Amino acid sequence: AQSVTQPDIHITVSEGASLELRCNYSYGATPYLFWYVQSPGQGLQLLLKYFSGDTLVQGIKGFEAEFKRSQSSFNLRKPSVHWSDAAEYFCAVGVLGGGSYIPTFGRGTSLIVHP
Amino acid sequence: AAGVIQSPRHLIKEKRETATLKCYPIPRHDTVYWYQQGPGQDPQFLISFYEKMQSDKGSIPDRFSAQQFSDYHSELNMSSLELGDSALYFCASSLRLAGDQYFGAGTRLSVL
Numbered sequence: 001a002q003s004v005t006q007p008d009i010h011i012t013v014s015e016g017a018s019l020e021l022r023c024n025y026s027y028g029a030t031p032y033l034f035w036y037v038q039s040p041g042q043g044l045q046l047l048l049k050y051f052s053g054d055t056l057v058q059g060i061k062g063f064e065a066e067f068k069r070s071q072s073s074f075n076l077r078k079p080s081v082h083w084s085d086a087a088e089y090f091c092a093v094g095v096l097g098g099g100s101y102i103p104t105f106g107r108g109t110s111l112i113v114h115p
Numbered sequence: 116a117a118g119v120i121q122s123p124r125h126l127i128k129e130k131r132e133t134a135t136l137k138c139y140p141i142p143r144h145d146t147v148y149w150y151q152q153g154p155g156q157d158p159q160f161l162i163s164f165y166e167k168m169q170s171d172k173g174s175i176p177d178r179f180s181a182q183q184f185s186d187y188h189s190e191l192n193m194s195s196l197e198l199g200d201s202a203l204y205f206c207a208s209s210l211r212l213a214g215d216q217y218f219g220a221g222t223r224l225s226v227l
Contacts, residue, residue, distance in 0.1 A: 036218075043119070043205055043218030044158065090157060097163070097171035099211050100146050105157035 002027040002093045004106035012112040013081050021076040021109050023065075023091030032094035032101055033074040035065055038108075039087045047089075050074060061085070086113040117141055119219035121206050127225045128196050136191040136222045140208030146170065147189040148216060149181055150205040158205060164189060165211055196226045 005024045013019055025031055032051050036044040048059025055067040065076045074091060088108045094101035120139040128134050140147050146165045150158040151174075160173035164183035175181070178196075183189045193200060203223050207216040 041220075043207075043220045044216075045218070046215055049215065099165055099170055100148075100163060100209065101216075102148075102160050102163065102171050102173065103216070104160075107157050 002031075002095055002104050004091050004093050004104055006089075006091055006106035006109045008109045009107070010110045010112060012114060014114045015083050016080050019076075019078045019081045019085070019111070021089050021091075021111070023074045023076065023106060024072050025074060025091070025093045026072065027093050027095070031067075031074075032096075033065075033067060034092040034094060034103055035059065035063070035074070035076050036090045036092060036105075037061075037087050038090065044090065047076070049094075081111075081113055083113045083115065086111055119206055119208050119217050121204075121219035121222050123222060124220065125223050125225075127227065129227050130196055130198065132196050132226075134193045134196060134224060136193070136204050136206075136224070138189045138191070138206030138208075138219060140187050140189070140206075141217055144208035144210055144217070145187070146209050146211050147183055147187070148207040148209070149175075149189070149191050150207065152203040152205060152221075154202070156202075161191070193224075198226050200224060201226045 003026045034049045035047040091106045092103035148163040149161040152158040161175040163170045167183045181191045203221045205221045207218045209216045
């Protein structure tokens, strides 16, 4: 069965600093990988996804992620964090079910941004 | 742009009561998903529908049922509510195989 591990429960960075959120997955086939962001009391918003091709994926809000098959990782990065980036971030691996991709989420990483 | 609409936003019920949550997908999206997110937890997939037929089934309790109607909106029916059912319930919609799921703001269910 597929699984996702986000080793960091909380990450604290200063505004303007760079950010990297870690994600490791376990899946026997080619993974379909996603990063979602969730602000308090809100639904999840898709930041970016990897299906195939270029292993460096660009997303919205200045985020990017790199797929590394050898490390089973899909880490999320941002060169300069803004206070509005404070939120919960979920990595997910999508498994093709009955015609659609069903994501299995990691436990999430809470990003705290200091001014 | 239109987003996924969920109603109600908040719902308070007592144990053993029933609840119905509604989801209106983005226009032209043909697939609807339901998720349950407990406090401090990751979202857990419950069930999905494609073209009004059940597509995939996750960890949905037998006390819950769901359906998708001809106008593509979906309802999650929850019976014999338990304290442990208190959670955020998200609906998401997508185009089949697109992979991009768009989430609603959720319904917060509190069972007292």
